[in-house]
Amino acid sequence: MNDQELRNRFHEAYDGDLPPDRLDQTLTALPERSRISLLLSYPARRWHLSRLATQGFVVGLPALAALGLVLAIATGNLGQHSSPAGTGRGGWTGYSPAPGGPLTGVPQDITFSGAVTGHWSEATVTQCEVQAPAGAGAADVPVYHAFLKAPLNGASYVLTIGLIGYHGPGTYQGVPATIPTLPRGAAPASPHPSPIVGPVQQGQTWVSIAALFVGVPTQANALYEVDDPTASVITVKVGDAGGTIDGFFARWQPNQLPPPSPPPASARIHVAGSWSCGAFPIAPQRVSSSLGASASTPRRASPSPR
Amino acid sequence: MAGGVEEDCDRAQRGDREAFGRIMRPLMVRSQRLAMSLLDDAGEAEDAVQDATLKAWQMLVYLRDPGALESWFLKIVGNRCREVRRTRRWTTPGVGLGEHAVAGIEDRVVAGEDLRRALASLSHEHRLVLSLHFYLDLALEEVAAVLGVPVGTAKSRLHRALQNVRPLLAPGTAASE
Numbered sequence: 001m002n003d004q005e006l007r008n009r010f011h012e013a014y015d016g017d018l019p020p021d022r023l024d025q026t027l028t029a030l031p032e033r034s035r036i037s038l039l040l041s042y043p044a045r046r047w048h049l050s051r052l053a054t055q056g057f058v059v060g061l062p063a064l065a066a067l068g069l070v071l072a073i074a075t076g077n078l079g080q081h082s083s084p085a086g087t088g089r090g091g092w093t094g095y096s097p098a099p100g101g102p103l104t105g106v107p108q109d110i111t112f113s114g115a116v117t118g119h120w121s122e123a124t125v126t127q128c129e130v131q132a133p134a135g136a137g138a139a140d141v142p143v144y145h146a147f148l149k150a151p152l153n154g155a156s157y158v159l160t161i162g163l164i165g166y167h168g169p170g171t172y173q174g175v176p177a178t179i180p181t182l183p184r185g186a187a188p189a190s191p192h193p194s195p196i197v198g199p200v201q202q203g204q205t206w207v208s209i210a211a212l213f214v215g216v217p218t219q220a221n222a223l224y225e226v227d228d229p230t231a232s233v234i235t236v237k238v239g240d241a242g243g244t245i246d247g248f249f250a251r252w253q254p255n256q257l258p259p260p261s262p263p264p265a266s267a268r269i270h271v272a273g274s275w276s277c278g279a280f281p282i283a284p285q286r287v288s289s290s291l292g293a294s295a296s297t298p299r300r301a302s303p304s305p306r
Numbered sequence: 307m308a309g310g311v312e313e314d315c316d317r318a319q320r321g322d323r324e325a326f327g328r329i330m331r332p333l334m335v336r337s338q339r340l341a342m343s344l345l346d347d348a349g350e351a352e353d354a355v356q357d358a359t360l361k362a363w364q365m366l367v368y369l370r371d372p373g374a375l376e377s378w379f380l381k382i383v384g385n386r387c388r389e390v391r392r393t394r395r396w397t398t399p400g401v402g403l404g405e406h407a408v409a410g411i412e413d414r415v416v417a418g419e420d421l422r423r424a425l426a427s428l429s430h431e432h433r434l435v436l437s438l439h440f441y442l443d444l445a446l447e448e449v450a451a452v453l454g455v456p457v458g459t460a461k462s463r464l465h466r467a468l469q470n471v472r473p474l475l476a477p478g479t480a481a482s483e
Contacts, residue, residue: 001475003440006421009475010441013418014342019352021334026359027327 315372318363326363333376336442337383343437344387344430346422354390358383377451380438384452388430424474432467439464 317325341351438449450460
């Protein structure tokens, strides 16, 4: 095979599969370089394009050395309906085309404000959501995932991610579903609501996440890990195979607490076995009672140091 | 008004997003091709290019020579793809992210399947150098710039990669799974 034949072979092999250009979406979500930013994007490829537009938003926090920060969220296209008022899901406004209408809309900016203080217990919830189409069923949602990208700027943060499940026709539970951190490659034991959490630190690339839903039989999985000690960006994918996700929120918290002890690796939440909270900055209230104490689910964490 | 690449690069380094978009847009097709040939998965390639774009935005201030933008960015893409491949083993099997793998099965009936399989058996370095030279049509000097190695090293690496891949593509030779 000569060089030209090899070139041709490359084009035959890959040209037909080139992914879509996501540059415009990426540009919309570019973080300020001095800020923590959060990008959520819904891969349209996993949905019928006619049903869901690619979505994204950015949460920017000014340098987290300072406290009392303002979040600015720029959002891309949003889902088919906005969050109903009074559901307690907080802080949501956005583009809401008529049901059945086009799902591509003009991206608009949404701004939230919230003070972020040094401890979880004092933190104002800074919540943001992006919605999936109403009524999307398991068969329609093979997978959902999102990306969180956070320039860490050498600091240490705690990342909280939550999902809001769709629990029966027209009924939003408004309950943040669960994302326990898991050992690498582990699959969650069963759908349990549980909080979330884990430290996100420069050089401590651990993130493994599963998305579980309250009361919704679903296959949830740990989907992805970032393993780049030099990364200035942490990427987290949250996935659910066979459920419905209506909302997604995430927030960052500067890690103001003492350094983890025992070391982070041993402080991970393990699906099978006990969960040694250690000095993880997980406030007790973040660890909901719904965390079962079964052999295959994490135990309630001990109170974090204050 | 858009300026030249150097002017746009300078603006982008100072935080001008539109300028950043202008300098990045011409790089998208090549970067997508590179990611696709390295990962053989459209979804992962899409993610990798986006990750690389964000990283480029973060790191652009360190780019000294705007003329080296493409090789600089392709290097980021290549590194990102290597990271993705490295972390694949941690992905829980059968979690739906394999959607593209399913699509890939259909794709494999088309021409190029043998190359895909052959490339899959190569190291990241060999796959990268082959993709850069034969798919992105970069000259050896450009390949060397992306790899961050001397031209001679790039040439020898390409040679070794060809030695590895050609037997797998020979007529009548089934590429190893």
